[in-house]
């Protein structure tokens with residue numbers, strides 16, 4: 623008999639979704655979503671957590687809450703290195719808590735220290751998306767300080783090229799597709815997670 627793969631899981635989850643059944647499971651370690659700005663870490667992470675009945679935490683949100691400032695304000699006042707230091711502290715705190723779904727900011731997985739921490743305490747999941755998909759998602763918002771440049775599409779293109787080698791170190795890779803809704807992408811993520819040994823216990 624051949625081994626169960628993620629695609630089998632997706633069929634199972636899709637069948638469940640058609641019957642409007644919840645996709646429940648108990649997490650034994652935290653899931654950490656990584657990938658570019660606009661790949662859907664915040665939106666899809668929220669939906670994954672809801673489906674699993676697990677806590678959802680977003681590192682950007684936690685940094686903003688602690689600082690009482692937006693990410694853009696922190697970048698402007700204290701600079702990117704300061705933001706990255708806070709990001710690492712927050713990640714360590716979130717990973718030390720009860721298992722949940724943690725969405726990171728797009729730069730978090732570039733740090734080797736962060737990658738080691740995530741590998742030790744959680745499971746990294748890269749939401750892999752191509753340039754056009756990412757651009758369509760981020761072009762209408764100016765909340766991301768790194769894209770406040772004269773040519774934001776070129777900046778996004780360059781960041782994607784620089785970062786791909788780091789994102790590809792993630793333990794699990796899930797491809798984003800144009801036209802796949804947030805809940806469907808969340809189900810696709812869960813289907814990929816089901817084949818990670820011991821990560822999701824059936825309830």
Ligand SMILES: Nc1ncnc2c1ncn2[C@@H]1O[C@H](COP(=O)(O)OP(=O)(O)O)[C@@H](O)[C@H]1O
Nearest residue numbers: 658659660661662663664665759802803804807
């Ligand atoms: N699968 C999807 N389908 C449609 N819109 C999406 C999807 N994933 C994300 N989005 C939208 O794209 C934008 C960026 O998503 P977000 O979750 O903020 O990405 P990230 O946290 O990775 O930067 C948001 O407006 C979000 O609602």
Ligand SMILES: O=C(O)C1=C[C@@H](OP(=O)(O)O)[C@@H](O)[C@H](O)C1
Nearest residue numbers: 658659660682727728729766767
């Ligand atoms: O890619 C990056 O370096 C960043 C991504 C942002 O988060 P999202 O990926 O959730 O947009 C946020 O952390 C900050 O603007 C820096």
Ligand SMILES: [Mg+2]
Nearest residue numbers: 663664726727
């Ligand atoms: Mg986000």
